[in-house]
Amino acid sequence: MSQAVGRLEPLFSPRSVALVGASNDPGKWGFIVLLNLINGRFPGKIYAVNPRQKEILGLQVYHSVAELPETPDLAVILVPLSSILQVIQDCLDKGIKAGVVITAGFAEVGDRGQQMERDMVRLARQGGMVLVGPNCNGIMSTYSRFYCSMLPLYPRRGSLAIISQSGNVAGSVTGEAMSRGLGISRYISSGNEADLHIEDFLEYLEQDEQTKVILSYVEGLQDGRRFLEVARRVTKKKPILMLKAGDTPAGTRAARSHTAALSGSDSIFSAACKQAAIIRVHSMDELVDAGGVFLSQPLPKGNRVGIITRGGGWGVLAADVCARAGLEVAPLGEKTLSELDKYLPPWWTRHNPVDLVAALGANDNNILEVLLCSAEIDGVVILGLATGASVFSNLSSIKSMDDFVLAAVEDFGQSLREVIKLRDHYQKPVVVAMNMPLGGEEAAAKLAALTRETQTVCYTTPHQAAAAYAVLVRYAQYLRYGSDA
Amino acid sequence: MSQAVGRLEPLFSPRSVALVGASNDPGKWGFIVLLNLINGRFPGKIYAVNPRQKEILGLQVYHSVAELPETPDLAVILVPLSSILQVIQDCLDKGIKAGVVITAGFAEVGDRGQQMERDMVRLARQGGMVLVGPNCNGIMSTYSRFYCSMLPLYPRRGSLAIISQSGNVAGSVTGEAMSRGLGISRYISSGNEADLHIEDFLEYLEQDEQTKVILSYVEGLQDGRRFLEVARRVTKKKPILMLKAGDTPAGTRAARSHTAALSGSDSIFSAACKQAAIIRVHSMDELVDAGGVFLSQPLPKGNRVGIITRGGGWGVLAADVCARAGLEVAPLGEKTLSELDKYLPPWWTRHNPVDLVAALGANDNNILEVLLCSAEIDGVVILGLATGASVFSNLSSIKSMDDFVLAAVEDFGQSLREVIKLRDHYQKPVVVAMNMPLGGEEAAAKLAALTRETQTVCYTTPHQAAAAYAVLVRYAQYLRYGSDA
Structure with a gap:
């Protein structure tokens, strides 16, 4: 670990933290940040510091940093502007090496604040203390269960x-x-x-x-x-x-x-x-x-994209986004087209984007495999994955829109797992979108769980999916050719 | 009603409809469209037509259009390509004046389909029948409860x-x-x-x-x-x-x-x-x-926008979007600034965007009213409306993220109603965004109900809100100055 990196370690893996400016007034940030930190179940020691209070949210309150029974790894500072320099000095005296200054009103409000900010930094640097902020809303490290911010986000x-x-x-x-x-x-x-x-x-x-x-x-x-x-x-x-x-x-x-x-x-x-x-x-x-898009996709070896779509309009929109990003919506060779003919009805359009022309029986994964095998394609965008086939064929047993959406999400999950197998086998990226704007909480939770399990994001519009795919291509080009790509 | 418009009336206010190509196979569109139409509770008469079936979804099936006991206002046609011309002729013979052709495989697949499409249109036009499609997924008129499409959307x-x-x-x-x-x-x-x-x-x-x-x-x-x-x-x-x-x-x-x-x-x-x-x-x-954005907002009289934001970054992003769209993020005069001073803490930045600088007690509506009264502002974008004040001050009684979100939505609803009163009183548009990405089904349903009640869309990002506001300005300019604006 470099020295520079080591200096920041107390911010991201603290074993103990002091909240200087903690408050028992629920209308103050000094209360809210402490509550968020406690609710996040931080496993280390939390010290509340306030000169005028005794107990906050069940924690004993220390009247000053000097009184703390040990030197915490980190001080989170929410005191009024006028006390900042004193608090930084107290932290230095105690041997604290890192601080997060949430207090606002510094350089962003003019010359006086700017001077105060400079003085604060000079003091901290002289004492070897690093500072995040000021005028920030906190930091989090999920791996340390350290959720220390103004927002109740975990x-x-x-x-x-x-x-x-x-x-x-x-x-x-x-x-x-x-x-x-x-x-x-x-x-x-x-x-x-x-x-x-x-x-x-x-x-x-x-x-x-x-x-x-x-x-x-x-x-x-x-x-x-x-x-x-x-x-x-x-x-x-x-x-x-x-x-x-x-x-x-x-x-x-x-x-x-x-x-x-x-x-x-x-x-x-x-x-x-x-x-x-x-x-x-x-x-x-x-x-x-x-x-x-970077979490699980292999990087594409070139900029030639194949698009599979359950609806023509989505395919046109995705082709536009890809083309504007400099990708090639690649022409398909006769061999690939004849392979696709096996799985699509006679009136399919024999072009990329491959439009499934609302054919209810079409199996997306056969078609995907043909494109992944093809030498003229470096990766695939699939639009409307799996919304169609098995859901529609069970339509008569479906009583409500919620049922429909849940069945579609179930169906999508199965298809997605097969897509991932093919993707990983052929080592070409496959970005998917499904159209499920009407899903309720249960559907959204299932989709989120699927993303967690597969680390594969499911986009909801052709625009999102194509734009994410384009970013993948751009980064891959950079790694291959440098910034001149 | 003009003649041209009258010709389309059967499409949008049908009293009876024939589904030609209805099917009792749940894997066929002829089944699905009929099911969707029935589930939509169309109050008129529905006639299923299929030469080889007797009953579909509880409806008596007619073997041809000729057999129908009356002339329906509209024929929805899903028969195979090869039967299209015959079906159109049958409809003409029966006196049907309008058709929706869902069947695909026409001009979009090449010369032969194109010829078929031309023949179909010539035939229909000679007989005075208007056609929607082909290769479409249906039409809907909510005011007639006519939900006739391939998708189960109501x-x-x-x-x-x-x-x-x-x-x-x-x-x-x-x-x-x-x-x-x-x-x-x-x-x-x-x-x-x-x-x-x-x-x-x-x-x-x-x-x-x-x-x-x-x-x-x-x-x-x-x-x-x-x-x-x-x-x-x-x-x-x-x-x-x-x-x-x-x-x-x-x-x-x-x-x-x-x-x-x-x-x-x-x-x-x-x-x-x-x-x-x-x-x-x-x-x-x-x-x-x-x-x-057009549903309930008054049109702005000029392009000078005021932005109120609960967080600085949102304000910067919205200012960028407004400026790129040609709006003026207008400077505030000293009178307006002094009025705002009354409601904001001493360290507020005295600029447009008006940043509430995370002041928990700040009352958005006082600030909004100052801007609406100001002669230098034609309308307002509010970012992060009401997420802060009363929710945060009740934080200790809130046990889960869901509780938090629901309380925030409740709070938002109250603030939104007050915003609307001010908007309608001063007759200047006010576009709002709130940041509630974690809401579950209940929160989403409450937000949607609020939109229905107020006809005022609640955007969820600064980008959306500012872009929607810019569209309002553009249209207003056109109405005032014509297309040279």
């Missing part, structure tokens, strides 16, 4: 790490991942990044065995050169996906007053990201869509 | 009409609308548009009192000139939103084999849409997002 363990300069974007992305059955490794709301910057967290995640994919939300960079140097190294090992905000004058102004970020010119930023093979996305949903 | 009555050259896109868009609590007026899967074209349906919807907004999916146009003429007229009365597919060479090829559409040059098409004030969107989700 994601499962998983392989996606989230670094975000906005706490509420971090929360939204986490929630979106959870609702799809995806787990999280680390959650870092980096706030104003007064001390630790995004590049420090990237260095930590580079060597973090729990993290396979890094999702990031960035408003601005303080040390662009070092960021690019680190990012170029990290993307050779794991993909970095980035939602960059503040790419318009109005957004830039908003970013400055949000996290004091200088977001700079978007075109320069785009060129730099390309060099570092960072994959840019344009919304929070896309961040999760694109991140999830 | 949307509620509402003001969104869907015209789609793809049946499965029509189904997906309908499902998406339903899951958000939005109702549908008419559902038209127009297929190959051999006889009736999209412009005929637009003319019908122009005068249709049940339809306020038209959502369309288009792969190509057969009579571009007439389409533009009709669209220009319709958009003066109600907005037309369009997802145009096949705008890449790969997509164009896919569209040709899907519905035989010639999608043409995308740049010419874009220019024409702009002239006709058609609002282009780029995914099925956006179609529903943008359509829903």
Whole structure:
């Protein structure tokens, strides 16, 4: 473990934590963060610190950091701005090596806050203490059951790490991942990044065995050169996906007053990201869509995609998305076409996308295998997997829309498992979408469980599936050809 | 009612319908469409026609159209290709004036099918019968409880009409609308548009009192000139939103084999849409997002938007989306700022977006009212409405994530009703988003019920809310200044 990485270890594997500024007022963040941490069942020691209280949520309260019976690995700081410097000094005196400053009102509000922020960082650095924040909403490490944030979110363990300069974007992305059955490794709301910057967290995640994919939300960079140097190294090992905000004058102004970020010119930023093979996305949903695709898919060997669709329109939309992303919706050779003829009705259109033309008996997996065997295809997008065949043939026994959706999800699960077998056998990626907007809680839970079990995300629109597939191709090209690809 | 419109009336308000090609085999569409129609509780007479069967789903079966005891308003045709011309002739002999041809395998599969399609249309037109399709998945009119499609979808009555050259896109868009609590007026899967074209349906919807907004999916146009003429007229009365597919060479090829559409040059098409004030969107989700915004919002008088956000990052993302769409994230005057100072903590950033800086006590509606009163703002986007205040202050009584989400939805409902009062009082649009990705079935049902009650869509991301708001501005500008706006 490098020295730089070791310094961050107390943030992500703390054995004990002090909440400085804990409160017994349910209307204060000092109460809420403590409650979230307790509800997350952190197995280590939790120390509540407040000069004027005795007990909070059943915990004994210490009146100062100095009074703590041991030196905690980490201090989470929520005190008013005016007490910050004193608290940092107290932490240093106690020998605490890492802090998370949730308190806001620093550089993002103007000159006075900026000065305070500088003083705080200088003090911490002199004493050898690293700081996350200020103006952040917390951090989480699922593998340590350390759920320490302003939001009552308890994601499962998983392989996606989230670094975000906005706490509420971090929360939204986490929630979106959870609702799809995806787990999280680390959650870092980096706030104003007064001390630790995004590049420090990237260095930590580079060597973090729990993290396979890094999702990031960035408003601005303080040390662009070092960021690019680190990012170029990290993307050779794991993909970095980035939602960059503040790419318009109005957004830039908003970013400055949000996290004091200088977001700079978007075109320069785009060129730099390309060099570092960072994959840019344009919304929070896309961040999760694109991140999830890396969890279990083999990387494609080229940019030629086959599309299988249960409905023509979905196929056209997916072909557009693939073509716009520079993929080739590859023509099929006569040998492949004749193989497909065996499984499709005479009026099928003999083109890629392969439209199953609403043929109720068609077996998706025979068709998938033909495409995976074909030399002209590097991977497949399947749209509307399994919604059709066995569900429709049992339609008369189905009494309600809920029954229908549940039967479709069941059917989908079986088909998906077969798809995964074929995918893993042929070592070509297969991205699937099913159309199930009407599913209730039970259907959503089943789909999420299926994703957890298979680590294979099920997309719900042709747009999502094709865009996720395109991201996979882009990253594979980078690993093969470097950033000039 | 114009003659053209009158000809389509049997399609949308049928009192009786014949299903020609009904089947008692649950693996055939002739069974499924009939089952869907029955399950939809169509109040009119349903006649099943099949030359070789006696009873299907409890209905007496007629061996031919000629045998029917009356002339139905409409024939829905699912017979094999080889019988099509005979069936059309039978319908004409019986005096049937309208047909929906679900059967596929016509122009989309090549020259022979194309010839058959031409012959079918010539025959029908000579006899004065209008045809929807072929190669479509059905039509619906919620106000007639006429749910006649291949998909078991039963949307509620509402003001969104869907015209789609793809049946499965029509189904997906309908499902998406339903899951958000939005109702549908008419559902038209127009297929190959051999006889009736999209412009005929637009003319019908122009005068249709049940339809306020038209959502369309288009792969190509057969009579571009007439389409533009009709669209220009319709958009003066109600907005037309369009997802145009096949705008890449790969997509164009896919569209040709899907519905035989010639999608043409995308740049010419874009220019024409702009002239006709058609609002282009780029995914099925956006179609529903943008359509829903017209249901209850007053149109803004200008392009100056105020953004209120519970979290900085959401505000930055929304500002970017607004700015890219040409809106002005308007600077706030000193008077407005001083008014806002009354309701926000001293460290608030005094900028638009107005960031509530995680202040738990802040009252969104006071702040909203200040912006609505301000002369420098034409409308407002609120992000994270009501998730914070009362929910967080009751946090200790909340035992699970489900409880939390339900409390937040409850809270949101109250806030939304107050927002609507203010919106309607000041006659400025207010588009809201809340972040509730973890809601289960109960939360989703409550949100959908709230949308039904208020006809106000609740978006779930800053991107969606800002993009929907921008669409509202664009349409308002068109109505004021024409297509040069």
